[in-house]
Amino acid sequence: xxxxxxxxxxxxxxALAEKFRAAEQGVTQLRLLVVLVGSASYPWLDKTxxxxxxxxxxxxxxxxxxxxxxxxxxxxRDRVVLPVTLTSTCDSLFVMGWLxxxxxxxxxxxxxxxxxxxxxxxxxxxxxTVLCTxxxxxxxxxxLGAMGQLLEYPVLALLNAAQLFMAGLLxxxxxxxxxxxxxxxxxxxxxxxxxxxxxxxxxxxxEAQAIARMGSWTWEVSTDFHTWSSELxxxxxxxxxxxASHEALLESMHPEDRRPFWETLERALGGLPTLHGEFRLLQxxxxxxxxHIWGKVARDEAGKAVRVSGTAQDITERKTLExxxxxxxxxxxxxxxxxxxxxxxxxPLTFITSNLLYLEESLGPVAxxxxxxxxxxxxxxxDAREGAHRVRTIVRELRTFxxxxxxRRVPVDVHRGLDFAISMAAQELRPRARLVRDYGQIPxxxxxxxxxxxxxxNLLVNAAQAIPEGNPGEHTVTVHTHLSESGQVQVEIRDxxxxxxxxxxxxxxxxxxxxxxxxxxxxLGLSICHGIVAAHGGSISARSELGKGTVFTVLLxxxxxxxxxxxxxxxxxRPVRARILIIDDEPMVSAxxxxxxxxxxxxxxxxxxxxxxxxxxxxxxxxxVCDLAMPDITGMELYDRLRESRPELAARMIFLTGGAFTxxxxxxxxxxxxxxxxPVEVPALRNLLQQxxxxxxxxxxxxxxxxxxxxxxx
Numbered sequence: 001x002x003x004x005x006x007x008x009x010x011x012x013x014x015a016l017a018e019k020f021r022a023a024e025q026g027v028t029q030l031r032l033l034v035v036l037v038g039s040a041s042y043p044w045l046d047k048t049x050x051x052x053x054x055x056x057x058x059x060x061x062x063x064x065x066x067x068x069x070x071x072x073x074x075x076x077r078d079r080v081v082l083p084v085t086l087t088s089t090c091d092s093l094f095v096m097g098w099l100x101x102x103x104x105x106x107x108x109x110x111x112x113x114x115x116x117x118x119x120x121x122x123x124x125x126x127x128x129t130v131l132c133t134x135x136x137x138x139x140x141x142x143x144l145g146a147m148g149q150l151l152e153y154p155v156l157a158l159l160n161a162a163q164l165f166m167a168g169l170l171x172x173x174x175x176x177x178x179x180x181x182x183x184x185x186x187x188x189x190x191x192x193x194x195x196x197x198x199x200x201x202x203x204x205x206x207e208a209q210a211i212a213r214m215g216s217w218t219w220e221v222s223t224d225f226h227t228w229s230s231e232l233x234x235x236x237x238x239x240x241x242x243x244a245s246h247e248a249l250l251e252s253m254h255p256e257d258r259r260p261f262w263e264t265l266e267r268a269l270g271g272l273p274t275l276h277g278e279f280r281l282l283q284x285x286x287x288x289x290x291x292h293i294w295g296k297v298a299r300d301e302a303g304k305a306v307r308v309s310g311t312a313q314d315i316t317e318r319k320t321l322e323x324x325x326x327x328x329x330x331x332x333x334x335x336x337x338x339x340x341x342x343x344x345x346x347x348p349l350t351f352i353t354s355n356l357l358y359l360e361e362s363l364g365p366v367a368x369x370x371x372x373x374x375x376x377x378x379x380x381x382x383d384a385r386e387g388a389h390r391v392r393t394i395v396r397e398l399r400t401f402x403x404x405x406x407x408r409r410v411p412v413d414v415h416r417g418l419d420f421a422i423s424m425a426a427q428e429l430r431p432r433a434r435l436v437r438d439y440g441q442i443p444x445x446x447x448x449x450x451x452x453x454x455x456x457x458n459l460l461v462n463a464a465q466a467i468p469e470g471n472p473g474e475h476t477v478t479v480h481t482h483l484s485e486s487g488q489v490q491v492e493i494r495d496x497x498x499x500x501x502x503x504x505x506x507x508x509x510x511x512x513x514x515x516x517x518x519x520x521x522x523x524l525g526l527s528i529c530h531g532i533v534a535a536h537g538g539s540i541s542a543r544s545e546l547g548k549g550t551v552f553t554v555l556l557x558x559x560x561x562x563x564x565x566x567x568x569x570x571x572x573x574r575p576v577r578a579r580i581l582i583i584d585d586e587p588m589v590s591a592x593x594x595x596x597x598x599x600x601x602x603x604x605x606x607x608x609x610x611x612x613x614x615x616x617x618x619x620x621x622x623x624x625v626c627d628l629a630m631p632d633i634t635g636m637e638l639y640d641r642l643r644e645s646r647p648e649l650a651a652r653m654i655f656l657t658g659g660a661f662t663x664x665x666x667x668x669x670x671x672x673x674x675x676x677x678x679p680v681e682v683p684a685l686r687n688l689l690q691q692x693x694x695x696x697x698x699x700x701x702x703x704x705x706x707x708x709x710x711x712x713x714x
Contacts, residue, residue: 217310227244278291413449604621654685
């Protein structure tokens, strides 16, 4: 049955049902009052009665029933629908039985059935009220028929039935009024709640935008109508009274960024689904702030742009933090490459530079006077040393990725930076694709070679990782350079990898956005690349097609300044002769150092374990030059053994490191007293040898090399 209680609960989630329960409590009190009045008035109003025994029985049962409902109604508040249906049925049966017991058509309690019908109208929907009225009318006539009064007093019976139907009409009116009131109250409450939620939502959105420093905007292209949020007004430095427009936006932008913004917007209107970019704002105080604009283009069925909407976030603080975050990203970009590359290059580079220095010193002016063609050999050796020095510089520049330093703006050969990045990324590229160099004639650019190398390295590694391993013959990574129409140096890095979806492409320069698994990368690489290129006055962009590959384009301002020429190294003075032990697992490193130092020192070259046995056996040296990373025994382990047994020798150790640090090795080198990075510069080694000899030899008059008293630590 369709009760008003059920309707009220479904409409207002129980809020209006509480009001109905209060009305139901009133019906319960009325029922109890009717029973009490009937008990008191029955002996006076009906002296004879039709069935007095039944009447008194009904009064007793009705009293218990009414009292029970009165006391138990609060317990049924969560199951209000069932009691309404049940009690209405019981009320109807009680009324019919009472009418039968008190005289039928002559009863003095006929108004009870009228009240019962009205109560039904208050408690049920109009449809159910009509049905209940008809049922009670039929039952009333059946009761009169059972008493033999329907045929005996037909007119009076019909008049009472008509009165009953009139009460049903009154109940129907009451039912409609109650239902309409419930619906009206519900609609009003719903509207008020909606308005309240909308107000709270707008306040929360405004607060969230203020916290995130992100404003929202909408541009209706057809009508050129602009809508800005209050936070966007604040970011742009305008008051809400200012009419939102392109002119107002451009007025706030840095003059150098107005044209790039227009070009970005035109590309989006021309076919791209989204637009994004980072642009500068120039405030009235002269302060420059950064905003990141994101937008989405809505088009009609013909593909014409009808609406552009998006956000603009103040990212000035993020730009400031990018310098600090660059340290973590540089290490993530090199990752597995830096340690192995440095160690593998530094060892051969050490004996290359040492042997070249030995040849250059051997082919001195005296030899040139005797054999004139030796001068050409000396020049060739010198050129080879310069080339090795450039390789050494490149390897050492890897370490600049872990240091925060001011950008050096000098003329840079872009091709040299690309070659450096290609060599660093070779390990990632080789199993995935063929590398194609397509270099054009381009001028130098003014910038920092190391940081530009970081950009190219990151792009090459990303290109390699977009290609699956195993079929390098089927894929290519192409590096193309040429001079753009605008006179800028243009570098394109293309791959034939998996490509990117438009929604991914739109976010690739967003900080911390990454499609790589957790623990692989930080999502900062392309963001920092964007910052480095922008700091050089250039731009970086990307285009991609899913399944066909990606193209990254870097534009850099050209310069006419000449490239810097490296200075020649200064030859150190001849050292004081002493006894030197060289410990290295690379025989050519030991041989080259021995060959270079043998004219000034008594040099012995040994492997790790052999050297340890001879040192523990009592042999002495003025200085021990030891590689930090060796397969049989590390320099750290050898140092610990000597510090326990022969601390005076441990204090004379110079450690050579190729840069492949473990955490323990990093801590060890940080506290070591004497150490050099590979590739070793022989002049620096000679100077350090003399320093160790001077600091560890005993005073004059005491015999024997290496007889210095024990010294603490390294």
